[in-house]
Amino acid sequence: MRIDAHHHLWRPSRGDYGWLTPELALLYRDFEPDELRPLIQAAGIEKTILVQAAPTEAETDYLLAIADRTDWIAGVVGWTDLAAPDAPKKVAHLAKQPGLVGLRPMLQDLADPDWILKPDTSAGLSAMVKHGLVFDALIREAQLPTIVELARRLPMLSIVLDHAGKPVMNGAPRQNWHDAVKALADCPNVTIKLSGLLTEAEPGAEAVALAPYFDALLEAFSADRILWGSDWPVLTMAASYPAWVAITEKLVAGLDAGARAAIWGGTAAKIYNISL
Numbered sequence: 001m002r003i004d005a006h007h008h009l010w011r012p013s014r015g016d017y018g019w020l021t022p023e024l025a026l027l028y029r030d031f032e033p034d035e036l037r038p039l040i041q042a043a044g045i046e047k048t049i050l051v052q053a054a055p056t057e058a059e060t061d062y063l064l065a066i067a068d069r070t071d072w073i074a075g076v077v078g079w080t081d082l083a084a085p086d087a088p089k090k091v092a093h094l095a096k097q098p099g100l101v102g103l104r105p106m107l108q109d110l111a112d113p114d115w116i117l118k119p120d121t122s123a124g125l126s127a128m129v130k131h132g133l134v135f136d137a138l139i140r141e142a143q144l145p146t147i148v149e150l151a152r153r154l155p156m157l158s159i160v161l162d163h164a165g166k167p168v169m170n171g172a173p174r175q176n177w178h179d180a181v182k183a184l185a186d187c188p189n190v191t192i193k194l195s196g197l198l199t200e201a202e203p204g205a206e207a208v209a210l211a212p213y214f215d216a217l218l219e220a221f222s223a224d225r226i227l228w229g230s231d232w233p234v235l236t237m238a239a240s241y242p243a244w245v246a247i248t249e250k251l252v253a254g255l256d257a258g259a260r261a262a263i264w265g266g267t268a269a270k271i272y273n274i275s276l
Contacts, residue, residue: 003074003265003274004040004048006162006195006229009033009066016054019109024237031233033070039232039241040072047074047265047274049229051136051162055079055106060094067099074274075101077136080124082116087124095131101272102134108166113143116150125154134158134271140166144180151187158189160271163196163231164217169209170202173216185220191271192221194248194263195229198238205238207250214251223259227268 011030012020022028040048050063050073060078067073076099080090094100107116115121128135135157137147144165151159161184167177184190194217197210217226228248232241239247252260268274 001047001265001269001274002043002045003228003268004043004045004230004232005160005227005268005272006051006193007036007048007232008051008053008234009036009063010053010059014054014059014062016056016059018054020053026237027233033066033073036232037072042242043245045072047072047269049073049075049077049101049268049272051077052079052104052106055081055109057090057094060100064097064099073099075099075272077102077104077134079104079106081105082124082128083118083120084124087121088127091124091127091133092131095133100133102136102160103128104136104138104162107137107139107143107146114146117146117153125150125157129154129156132273134160136160136162138162141168141174141177141180144177144184147190148180148183148187151184151190155187155189158271159187159191160227161190161192162229163200164192164194164213166196166200167213169197169200169205169213173212178216181216181220185225191225191227191267192217193227193229194251195227196231196234198244198247199231199234201238203238207247210247211251218255223255223262224267224270226263227271228263228265229268 009031012028057080063076067076078100137159252263
């Protein structure tokens with residue numbers, strides 16, 4: 001089974017996407033399941049994980065409703081305020097919703113880069129562990145040490161690093177990113193998404209430009225801890241869905257069948273508990 005472990009769907013008119021403004025012309029419109037369906041079918045994708053794009057529980061409810069009526073969406077990564085006084089109650093409520101597989105605080109957008117390590121989030125994070133929810137980490141490269149610390153503090157919390165930690169991509173991988181990736185790989189509760197790299201790379205980047213980053217991820221994590229995701233429709237700012245699929249095919253071409261299967265879907269199925 002091939003799984004797209006990271007994509008979005010949205011309607012700007014809902015009004016809670018603070019980052020999504022008319023200036024982002026390519027993205028400032030509705031993106032619905034009917035538009036994505038033919039793209040995943042052409043790529044042989046059978047299941048997907050729908051990921052939040054607004055820091056509101058209302059959007060999480062909206063996504064869960066979409067998933068409920070869309071047979072190929074296998075799970076939703078939603079949002080709640082993990083620092084709220086009633087965070088454990090909110091996490092418990094969300095964990096009961098059919099299709100909810102994880103939560104994602106939008107850490108890259110917060111004023112405090114270490115917010116997730118504050119005492120206020122401890123109870124909410126512990127509730128995530130209790131209820132078996134995955135923590136999707138949306139960060140920028142500079143915040144990688146924060147996720148390393150989080151992973152060490154909470155070894156029972158399943159953490160997925162989105163978009164390979166958004167490395168600064170202007171040539172070969174920077175040493176800081178490389179070292180942080182290795183430190184994360186030493187934490188067995190961390191996996192990493194092969195997603196979002198094209199939008200971080202130089203315009204028109206091909207597999208040859210991404211290969212050093214992929215090779216570093218593979219060396220540190222191995223294939224059974226790497227998940228493939230499209231990051232559609234954010235992906236469309238850099239390339240088409242078929243183009244990213246083709247680039248990925250080139251990146252994994254030298255791996256054996258088992259490793260390719262893990263990256264394309266096996267790891268995602270394991271982490272998000274998707275039935276094969």
